[in-house]
Amino acid sequence: MKAVHFGAGNIGRGFIGAILQQSGYEVTFIDVNAELIDRLNKDKAYEVVLADETKESFTVTGVSGINSKEHPEQAAAAVAEADLVTASVGPHVLPFIAPVIAKGLSAREAGSEVNVIACENMIGGSDQLKKEVEKHLSEDEAARVFASSGFPNSAVDRIVPIQHHDNPLTIEVERYFEWVIETAHMKGTQPDLKGTLFVEDLVPFIERKLLTVNTGHASIAYNGLLKGYETVKEAMADQEILDVLEGVLSETSTFLTQKFELDKEQHQMYVRKIISRYKNPYISDGLDRVGRAPLRKLSAGDRLTYPAVELDRQQLVPVHLEKTIAAALAFNIEEDPESVQLQEWIAEEGPAAALEKASGIESGSSMSERIIHYYQQIK
């Protein structure tokens, strides 16, 4: 069986690629990073190390790579022959991998079924990828392609920080992982993927994950940076950061347990497990990485604004989410293009207008006023 994975980065090598290989797939990574692709083709294998006291490691073998910047036609041919296509490139990169996927799917043998699964931190990632792919197909082609290609949404959870190893392929990951895949939009036989959960409806799973793991993480990053910390480890040693984290997760818990009628005790156990994962002493994760791309993280359907607005609609004031949104407005990292853009908006139009542009929270609304009040306090 052949799998093609777009994005040979942290999640690609450290999580999805490893699961695919352990499930019997021969994995071809497609990436634009020449160093990674050349090394994959040279070594045909890489090492995954578990970030815990055991430091156990295993080798992912039988892998190769295609540089889609240099050889887009080879990348499309790999998609045409694949039994499964997956991607972890970042939500904003989906439009750039779509032409190759469209070309590959169009070139498949008539009726040969395949699934394309986006593994990104977002709600409806595969739906979004499908929309991007559709832009590169005529109406007739789209009807033919989508009759045999499924785009099941998925939720992926494993903390894989930026890596620093002599071998650029080596990757250190936490032992914990969760990959949930929606069956509703799947074509053909369900793939047999080790340790993966298949569910009919992904919405409760992706929202529970995004609004807990990722909201919590974002609160540590934005509030931690305000206090001058550089890593999650440093921030997690500060009681004030822990208090905001608890507050944020208590607010998203209120929203999630109500919306999905979750068992409160079980959900609490889920929250506690996640907080213990942030405290993993064997992982050193930069707050700039965790807070990266603040415009995406502040956007209306993402981890901060979505739960805050939903709670506000219920006349509940999500103080900790609002404080975290204010802290996100202050995210100022010059290597991060979204941070640069955000700071330009704030400088040119003021924080309330910038907040509205980034999140859709209307300037002058009571929520906006509270957030801007916190922002002024920070400043």
Ligand SMILES: NC(=O)C1=CN([C@@H]2O[C@H](COP(=O)(O)OP(=O)(O)OC[C@H]3O[C@@H](n4cnc5c(N)ncnc54)[C@H](O)[C@@H]3O)[C@@H](O)[C@H]2O)C=CC1
């Ligand atoms: N790192 C983590 O712990 C987790 C990340 N995620 C999600 O996984 C996705 C990827 O994140 P990471 O692996 O951390 O990022 P990363 O930056 O390590 O990997 C992304 C890879 O995509 C490649 N890429 C960029 N443009 C491309 C293109 N046009 N075609 C093919 N490849 C291209 C990059 O060269 C890079 O190797 C994001 O959506 C992230 O939210 C989800 C769960 C955990």
Ligand SMILES: O=P(O)(O)OC[C@H]1O[C@](O)(CO)[C@@H](O)[C@@H]1O
């Ligand atoms: O990958 P994103 O969406 O930029 O966010 C960084 C995130 O990556 C992760 O480390 C892994 O899921 C999250 O915990 C964190 O919130």
